[in-house]
Every structure is written in structure tokens, then in C-alpha cells.
Amino acid sequence: MPTAIITGITGQDGSYLAELLLKKEYRVIGVARRSSTVNYERIEHIVDDITVVQGDLQDQGSLLSLLEEYKPSEVYNLAAQSFVPTSWNQPALTGDVTALGVTRMLEAIRFVNPKIRFYQASSSEMFGKVLEVPQNEDTPFYPRSPYGVAKVYGHWITVNYRESFDMFATSGILFNHESPRRGMEFVTRKISNAVAGIKLGKTKELRLGNLEAQRDWGFAGDYVEAMWLMLQQDHPDNYVIGTGETHSVREFCEIAFSHADLDYKDFVVMDEKFYRPAEVDLLISDPSKARAALKWEPAVSFKELVTIMVDSDLARLKR
Numbered sequence: 001m002p003t004a005i006i007t008g009i010t011g012q013d014g015s016y017l018a019e020l021l022l023k024k025e026y027r028v029i030g031v032a033r034r035s036s037t038v039n040y041e042r043i044e045h046i047v048d049d050i051t052v053v054q055g056d057l058q059d060q061g062s063l064l065s066l067l068e069e070y071k072p073s074e075v076y077n078l079a080a081q082s083f084v085p086t087s088w089n090q091p092a093l094t095g096d097v098t099a100l101g102v103t104r105m106l107e108a109i110r111f112v113n114p115k116i117r118f119y120q121a122s123s124s125e126m127f128g129k130v131l132e133v134p135q136n137e138d139t140p141f142y143p144r145s146p147y148g149v150a151k152v153y154g155h156w157i158t159v160n161y162r163e164s165f166d167m168f169a170t171s172g173i174l175f176n177h178e179s180p181r182r183g184m185e186f187v188t189r190k191i192s193n194a195v196a197g198i199k200l201g202k203t204k205e206l207r208l209g210n211l212e213a214q215r216d217w218g219f220a221g222d223y224v225e226a227m228w229l230m231l232q233q234d235h236p237d238n239y240v241i242g243t244g245e246t247h248s249v250r251e252f253c254e255i256a257f258s259h260a261d262l263d264y265k266d267f268v269v270m271d272e273k274f275y276r277p278a279e280v281d282l283l284i285s286d287p288s289k290a291r292a293a294l295k296w297e298p299a300v301s302f303k304e305l306v307t308i309m310v311d312s313d314l315a316r317l318k319r
């Protein structure tokens with residue numbers, strides 16, 4: 001039975017990846033940082049099948065102890081301060097967790113067992129003010145937020161440990177992926193939750209920022225499969241994972257509201273508060289390398305994703 005450590009187990013991707021690895025008969029060790037209240041909402045259905053342990057990307061010793069105790073063959077580093085707007089309010093913390101945290105994990109692997117296979121959760125936010133359309137593994141980076149800058153560091157330190165120490169360190173450059181488990185502050189979930197609230201008469205309006213921003217949105221459940229496939233290859237590498245389609249926030253609103261027989265124009269209010277100091281206007285992936293090398297394809301379409309999220313929030317709010 002292989003053992004995998006997942007940092008960020010309480011997050012959206014951590015929960016889907018844990019489910020996938022359990023199906024593949026891994027022993028799953030999930031790392032959660034200590035907090036005064038337990039936030040296992042996304043993993044409560046599998047918490048008895050995995051081992052949740054305390055650890056923090058800001059604490060080198062905790063990472064070393066974890067690797068020594070559980071002796072994993074794979075480490076998936078999904079933990080991060082992942083919300084872009086917060087990265088302008090807490091830039092130093094974002095750098096410490098999202099950038100330096102990667103080095104701490106790589107150092108722990110190098111000291112304890114450099115044969116451990118390592119996955120780094122890199123991001124399409126690294127492309128930022130895009131220098132090429134669509135974006136692939138060779139597109140230069142131009143990050144637009146402290147979060148994007150931190151992810152560029154995390155990507156390059158992963159490549160550097162691969163080249164310096166011959167470690168199996170792989171970087172998955174994932175475009176936006178969503179689900180009913182997405183955090184409430186991200187735009188897709190904010191929309192699906194508001195649509196459900198409005199439909200059920202609990203909410204009156206939805207305040208949003210830039211409706212013209214375009215993203216390549218896929219389903220998180222599909223993307224964790226790509227993470228696993230990357231660590232099953234013969235060699236470490238960088239892979240872009242996305243759908244190859246782009247849609248605007250406005251389009252997301254149109255489909256989400258119309259799925260509930262509503263017109264978004266009646267409820268969406270533009271609010272300057274949600275505009276960013278620097279915006280990423282357009283993201284669209286070229287995932288051809290992953291399709292060829294990993295034989296990976298997304299299963300859920302954009303429209304299905306939107307309707308799954310709205311239906312899920314409707315069912316939750318009705319309960």
C-alpha cells in the first residue's frame with residue numbers, strides 16, 4: 001500500500017485528491033494546520049479513512065517530522081494562501097506560505113528521503129498579464145498579484161530542486177478549477193451560492209467586481225486525476241492542465257442565473273470594492289502536452305460545472 005502525504009487536506013483540492021487516492025488504495029496522510037476550531041467540512045465523509053495530522057508550511061520542523069514518521073512515497077503540496085485578493089492585504093504571509101513553504105517541504109524531502117515524488121500546485125495566475133494566447137508550459141510568466149509572484153517562486157524552486165538534486169519534483173500549472181466544495185469567496189461559488197439564495201428568497205442581490213475577466217474553468221474532481229498521473233510518469237516535468245476554453249465572469253452569471261430561471265441583469269450589482277489593484281484579464285490553456293503525455297482529458301464541461309454548482313447550493317440552502 002503506497003503512502004501519500006497531502007498538504008492542504010482541508011481545502012477543495014485536498015478533499016478530491018484524498019478521495020481519488022483512497023480509491024487507488026493509498027494510505028492517505030492529510031496535513032492540517034492547527035486552528036481553534038476544526039474545519040473538516042470537506043473531508044468529514046472520509047475522515048475515518050485517512051489520517052489527519054497537524055503540520056504547517058511555515059514550520060520546517062513539523063514537515064521533517066511528518067516525513068520521518070509516515071515515510072510517504074508521494075507528497076502533494078496543495079497548501080497555500082490561495083485567495084488572490086488576500087495576497088495584497090497579507091503579501092508577506094502569502095510569500096512565506098505559498099512561496100517559501102515550498103522550499104521548506106522540498107528541504108524536508110531532501111533531508112529525509114530524496115526519492116519521494118513531489119507535486120507542487122502551481123497556478124495559471126503565474127501567466128498573469130499574458131504574453132501568449134493560449135498559455136502552455138513554455139509561455140513566460142508575468143504575475144499580477146503577490147499570490148502570482150509567490151507561485152512563480154514555488155514553481156521555479158521545484159524546477160531547481162529537480163535540476164540541482166535530481167529529485168522527482170513536478171510542477172502542475174493548473175488553470176482555475178471549481179466545484180460545490182469551492183471556497184465561498186471565489187467568484188464561481190459566490191455566484192452559485194447567490195443564485196440559490198435569490199431563488200429561495202433569502203438574498204436580494206449579488207455584488208461583483210470585474211464581469212469581463214475571462215478564465216479557463218474546469219471541474220476540480222477532474223484536475224486531481226491529472227496531479228496523480230503526473231507523479232506516475234517516468235520523469236518529473238511541468239504540465240499545464242486546463243480545458244482549452246475560456247469564459248467571462250458575465251457568462252458564468254448568465255448560465256447560473258438562467259439555470260434557476262432568473263436573469264442575472266436583475267440581480268448583479270457592480271461594486272468597485274471587488275476590483276483588484278492589478279487584474280488578470282484573460283486565461284486560456286493549451287493543455288496539449290498533458291493530453292498527449294498523461295492521456296488526461298477533462299470530463300465535465302463548463303455548462304455542466306455551472307449547473308452542478310448551482311444545483312448543489314440550491315439543495316444545501318433548502319436543507
Ligand code: NAP
Pocket residue numbers: 007008009010011012013014031032033035039055056057058077078079080081082083097121122123124173174175176177178183
Ligand atoms: P484552498 O481550498 O484554499 O485550500 C488551501 C489549503 O491550504 C487549505 O487546506 C488551508 O488550510 C491550507 N493552508 C493554508 N495555509 C497553510 C499553512 N501555513 N500550512 C498548512 N496548510 C495551510 O485551495 P484549493 O483550491 O484546494 O487549491 C489547492 C492548491 O492549488 C493551492 O496551492 C492553490 O494555490 C493551487 N491552485 C488552485 C487552483 C484552483 O483553481 N483551485 C488553480 C491553480 C492552483 P485551512 O483550511 O486551515 O485554511
Ligand code: G4F
Pocket residue numbers: 082083084122123124125174175176177185186187188190207208209210211213214215249274275276279280283
Ligand atoms: O474566483 P477568483 O477569485 O479566482 P482567481 O483570482 O482567478 O484565482 C483562482 O484561480 C487561480 C488559478 O488561475 C488559483 F491559482 C487561485 O488560487 C484561485 O483559486 O476570481 C476570478 C475572476 C477575477 O478576474 C476577479 O477579478 O473573477 C473576478 N471577479 C469579479 N467579481 C471576482 C469578483 N472575484 C471574486 N473572488 N469576487 C468577486 O466579487
